[in-house]
Amino acid sequence: MSLGFVSLVGAGPGDPELLTVRATRRLADAELVLNDALVPSELLALAPRAQRFFVGKRAGRHSIDQAGIHQLMIAAARRGKRVVRLKCGDPFVLGRGGEEALALEEAHIPYEVIPGVSSAIAAPALAGIPVTHRGLASGFVVVSGHSDDACAVLDGIAPNSLTVVVLMGIRTRAALATRLLARGWPAATPAAVVYGASYPDHVTWRGELAALATAPAHGDPLPGVIVVGDVVALADRIAYARPDAATAASR
């Protein structure tokens, strides 16, 4: 039997229209889809021929461990299947996609990586926040907020010199704010938490860094992206998500 093929696919922030063309083609042809939590059902519907296997977290616990995901992908490919490993955002941004690529490589399974629209950039954008803007931020930094210490890598960054984007950081947002304030970031630095970017029920909290800890935690089930920096204030003036714009787009 000939070997199958595994596609490590970035699903983007959630809206099916923010999938890449290649991702939709691979889903259409897929025989097995392994999907994370937070991948909406509309995306899974694009793989009508595929058996689906949920490999994400449920109620905070992994339904299967990382080694188990590797084994599933490898076993299916050895049975000749076309496998799509569908990962939120981009597969190589804080998603253990590198580990999955290495596992496939070591098992001699043919595979590819299909980059996706990263929520680190798209979630702010869809809330009217450009992560870079001339005169405000000439770059940005993306980190995981999975633990209170995870943002220690931000310590050396001069306050307001870069836009800070934190994924998986809703639970630890107070520690993030404390850390940045201690390093000299002004209390009034604009901050935002974008929940459910590109989903119909998206909601954005905006305030000052000093108040970030008080931002409501809509994070379950909606994913949240934290943004800190002067660019956040542009959301006052970049309001294209207004209904008349949406109406004009769908003419």
Next chain:
Amino acid sequence: MSLGFVSLVGAGPGDPELLTVRATRRLADAELVLNDALVPSELLALAPRAQRFFVGKRAGRHSIDQAGIHQLMIAAARRGKRVVRLKCGDPFVLGRGGEEALALEEAHIPYEVIPGVSSAIAAPALAGIPVTHRGLASGFVVVSGHSDDACAVLDGIAPNSLTVVVLMGIRTRAALATRLLARGWPAATPAAVVYGASYPDHVTWRGELAALATAPAHGDPLPGVIVVGDVVALADRIAYARPDAATAASR
């Protein structure tokens, strides 16, 4: 006459299959496309009905200034046209997309922003380099290298604590290397320059940070993305771009 509509569209790294589904729809409907340099002709072919207007740099000089781009978009929308402003990568990553959004907002033109696959993440990925990887880098920083000083924002970052990605930095790569080495980054830190990611004629230079200045400059016309950090060494082991993988994908 009713107002037109402007879509600020991320074109992704160049391969038409890495456009989003929404971007391809907007191109198909477009009556006017304003495109940057580096947008390949295959993408423009997706807008068969549209008048096309090149607004990028030619031989290092802008064919039109930023205010002129704003005026073109606004004038066309006032004539009722569906306009696509097609920008490399993601429109809000170092591309002045925020300025274009503000100009449209101030002119009361309905518009939208369609995030794209950013070359900052996808160019490394397509060269086998995940910008994050457990145990190697829990985050990454993206900056512009348009001038020797532009990377000064990296000064406070602890060596090897984040992956560094520099866009538009081919010309200033020597200054980048000098700066990082002076801040304590080890001379042997792995570095790469990815030229033409997702194009058929892509080529990647890999070496040590100390040798970055000697990386060949293929940067005209191919765009180049610089990556510095331990994750770059993973490209030795993430080799999915090999021909047999590509063949299996196109079965």
